[in-house]
Amino acid sequence: MTSTPSIAVHCQSIRRSFGSGDARIEVLRGVDFEARRGEMTFLVGPSGCGKTTLISIIAGLLDASAGDVTLFGSKPASMTSRGQILFRRSHLGFVFQQYNLLPALTAAENAAVPLLAAGMKHREAVDRATAMLQRLGIGEKASVLPRLLSGGQQQRVALARALVHEPRLIICDEPTAALDHKSGESVMELLATAAVHPERAVVVVTHDNRVFHFAHRISHMNDGVITHTTTH
Amino acid sequence: MNFVAFRMLIGDRAKYIGLIFAVAFSTFLLQNQISIFAGIMKNTGHRVIDITDAEVWVMDPQTRYFDENKALKDTDLTRVRGVPGVEYAVRLFKGNPVARTNTGRFATCVALGLDDATLTGAPRHMILGSWEALRRPHQIVIDKAGYLMLFPGEPLELGRELELNDQRVEIAGISDALPGFVSLPIIHARYSEALNFQGRQRLQLSFVLARPQAGLAPEELALRIQDATGLKARTTWQFAWDCVAYYVQNTGIPVNFGITIAVATLVGLVVTGQTFYLFTVENLKQFGALKAIGVTNMRLLGMILLQAVTVWFVGYGLGSALAATFFNITLNVIATRHITLLWQSAAGVGIFMLFVVLLASVAGLQRVLKLQPAEVFRS
Numbered sequence: 001m002t003s004t005p006s007i008a009v010h011c012q013s014i015r016r017s018f019g020s021g022d023a024r025i026e027v028l029r030g031v032d033f034e035a036r037r038g039e040m041t042f043l044v045g046p047s048g049c050g051k052t053t054l055i056s057i058i059a060g061l062l063d064a065s066a067g068d069v070t071l072f073g074s075k076p077a078s079m080t081s082r083g084q085i086l087f088r089r090s091h092l093g094f095v096f097q098q099y100n101l102l103p104a105l106t107a108a109e110n111a112a113v114p115l116l117a118a119g120m121k122h123r124e125a126v127d128r129a130t131a132m133l134q135r136l137g138i139g140e141k142a143s144v145l146p147r148l149l150s151g152g153q154q155q156r157v158a159l160a161r162a163l164v165h166e167p168r169l170i171i172c173d174e175p176t177a178a179l180d181h182k183s184g185e186s187v188m189e190l191l192a193t194a195a196v197h198p199e200r201a202v203v204v205v206t207h208d209n210r211v212f213h214f215a216h217r218i219s220h221m222n223d224g225v226i227t228h229t230t231t232h
Numbered sequence: 233m234n235f236v237a238f239r240m241l242i243g244d245r246a247k248y249i250g251l252i253f254a255v256a257f258s259t260f261l262l263q264n265q266i267s268i269f270a271g272i273m274k275n276t277g278h279r280v281i282d283i284t285d286a287e288v289w290v291m292d293p294q295t296r297y298f299d300e301n302k303a304l305k306d307t308d309l310t311r312v313r314g315v316p317g318v319e320y321a322v323r324l325f326k327g328n329p330v331a332r333t334n335t336g337r338f339a340t341c342v343a344l345g346l347d348d349a350t351l352t353g354a355p356r357h358m359i360l361g362s363w364e365a366l367r368r369p370h371q372i373v374i375d376k377a378g379y380l381m382l383f384p385g386e387p388l389e390l391g392r393e394l395e396l397n398d399q400r401v402e403i404a405g406i407s408d409a410l411p412g413f414v415s416l417p418i419i420h421a422r423y424s425e426a427l428n429f430q431g432r433q434r435l436q437l438s439f440v441l442a443r444p445q446a447g448l449a450p451e452e453l454a455l456r457i458q459d460a461t462g463l464k465a466r467t468t469w470q471f472a473w474d475c476v477a478y479y480v481q482n483t484g485i486p487v488n489f490g491i492t493i494a495v496a497t498l499v500g501l502v503v504t505g506q507t508f509y510l511f512t513v514e515n516l517k518q519f520g521a522l523k524a525i526g527v528t529n530m531r532l533l534g535m536i537l538l539q540a541v542t543v544w545f546v547g548y549g550l551g552s553a554l555a556a557t558f559f560n561i562t563l564n565v566i567a568t569r570h571i572t573l574l575w576q577s578a579a580g581v582g583i584f585m586l587f588v589v590l591l592a593s594v595a596g597l598q599r600v601l602k603l604q605p606a607e608v609f610r611s
Contacts, residue, residue, distance in 0.1 A: 089526025104243020
């Protein structure tokens with residue numbers, strides 16, 4: 001294992017293919033990737049280059065065909081299925097492109113889902129989620145349903161959901177793709193101020209080069225491999 | 233997470249109401265049709281059950297049900313009385329005379345002629361008057377439904393006269409007889425008088441009613457009578473079920489109700505099942521997000537089962553309430569007064585509807601369990 005104290009995510013020679021025989025497609029062809037604590041690491045590249053597959057493997061939502069993923073010194077792939085789920089629940093937070101909020105729950109209840117999933121009492125979970133929404137500037141929308149919120153507000157709720165259980169790794173998939181530039185900029189600012197923490201790593205998959213300036217490190221990906229990494 | 237499951241369920245009002253309506257409608261239809269069918273079939277045996285004094289009915293060997301019988305010889309009564317174990321045996325006449333009121337209104341009746349000496353078989357549930365008044369000449373007891381058929385809209389009153397085959401009789405009592413398969417007035421009279429209510433035939437003895445001595449089971453006595461006399465002997469319940477079986481086998485009623493019940497079952501299975509299945513499938517993305525966040529498959533299973541049981545509980549409760557209201561209303565209608573919501577029907581339909589929603593949830597659950605949480609990254 002090559003992890004150092006500052007390295008949160010370490011991927012080594014990750015391969016992943018889909019299909020078999022003539023239909024077999026190798027999406028990841030030996031990816032080496034790192035994300036550090038206290039940093040926002042961007043994963044950028046053209047559509048179809050394997051970014052989403054890579055973050056799915058990092059998140060433990062997809063198995064790699066070959067290679068190792070180490071998160072904070074642990075190898076989730078060696079854990080039991082339940083162990084992986086519990087690890088993900090405790091240590092990972094997600095921000096999705098389409099927010100994926102539950103339409104029947106209020107903003108606060110949506111943000112409280114990771115706490116509820118961990119078994120916290122409803123009242124306590126919603127209180128903590130409301131506090132997180134306030135920290136992200138939309139406390140007044142805590143009791144509003146997602147359909148009544150703007151795209152930017154929904155993404156803030158999604159960000160609150162990703163942060164509320166204080167995970168060590170936050171994975172964001174195109175968090176600004178569904179937003180106009182102003183809203184996207186605002187969400188990225190929040191991500192940079194609220195999510196970045198000395199003990200936490202943030203991995204952002206994005207196409208949006210207008211927000212690249214928020215990154216501490218950018219890994220460029222193409223055709224299933226990381227071509228180069230730049231620091232800012 | 234139960235809270236989340238519940239909110240996911242009721243969050244989309246249109247879908248939720250659709251689900252509840254599908255379960256409630258199927259429940260109502262199934263309970264309604266099954267109970268009405270069972271009620272009608274039960275009515276076919278009521279004439280037999282209503283006579284509580286007898287435990288064994290003796291009849292011609294070819295008799296299949298109460299309304300169609302070939303008369304016995306008078307000596308058959310003596311032969312039955314001679315069978316060991318018979319506490320008593322009495323005659324019963326059953327005829328279908330036409331009763332006419334002084335206004336000219338008439339109706340075909342079921343006339344039951346009771347043993348003159350003992351009045352065995354007299355109605356035990358009297359609304360007005362007394363069955364013992366039958367001991368006086370030219371007196372009858374008529375059931376309430378029959379009274380209202382002959383004297384519609386008029387108050388229950390003793391002393392009114394009816395004419396039966398040129399015989400003038402007086403109403404000495406009004407009974408609360410159980411309804412029969414056909415809504416005909418039930419008239420009780422003494423045997424000797426009832427014979428005159430319709431044209432005489434050579435043989436008049438419709439049935440012999442017998443009761444076993446203490447300690448002897450009616451089934452055993454029935455077998456003894458059959459062996460000793462060659463006549464057909466059935467216990468009250470056996471004969472009542474014979475009547476039910478006859479109507480089941482020889483009328484189109486079971487087919488008609490069967491089709492409706494089959495359609496209701498199909499509607500329940502397809503509409504309810506599919507609606508709930510689609511509800512789960514349409515929420516796949518949400519379940520995917522929950523899986524990604526770290527909700528276990530067992531928790532998702534619990535959430536979907538909670539949704540299924542909630543839909544079943546509310547829908548079944550609503551459907552049952554509708555069915556109960558329906559039968560509560562029809563309880564006040566003379567013709568349907570004894571057709572009620574049967575607990576067996578309520579329980580059976582409840583189990584069936586629970587099975588349907590659980591089946592649908594299992595089908596939907598398979599999609600949820602197979603769902604790759606990584607799918608949530610696909611926009």
